[in-house]
Amino acid sequence: MSASGPVIAHEPSTRPTTRAMLVVLGWITRRPRVLVWIHVGAFEALSGQRERGRMVxxxxxxxxxxxxxxxxxxxxxxxxxxxxxxxxxxxxxxxxDGLRLTTPS
Structure with missing residues (x-):
């Protein structure tokens, strides 16, 4: 099985098992695996949770x-x-100003 285009997941991916699952998905579908890590400090993350009303x-x-x-x-x-x-x-x-993801044509 193969597919084209990126696999994009909005996921904190702090768990090694989650990252491994995404690697396996990329490997199975023959897609390159690119990790985009957006660092957010604990205080900022907690503030964002409160703003969204989505507390863990x-x-x-x-x-x-x-x-x-x-x-x-x-x-x-x-x-x-x-x-x-x-x-x-x-x-x-x-x-x-945002993040633009592009793939080679």
Missing amino acids: GERSFVRHVGRAERLRRMLRAGRRPRGWYVVHVFTRAELV
Whole structure:
């Protein structure tokens, strides 16, 4: 089975199993795997949750923040999670004007 075009998922992907599932999907469909990591600090993330009225439990949030921080340190050190061809790291401030995803023609 193969398909063209990117697979795009809006997912925090702090869990290694989630990232692995996305890698497998890309591998099965023969699509390149590009991870776009948008770093948002814990305070900003919690504020965004409150604004949207979509709160997660405190324990879940603390675990998510810990996983996100470990992954952010890894990415900033120039290491990629297994299975990803390219990784782009941004902050929310860098994307204030949005993010445009393009694919080669």
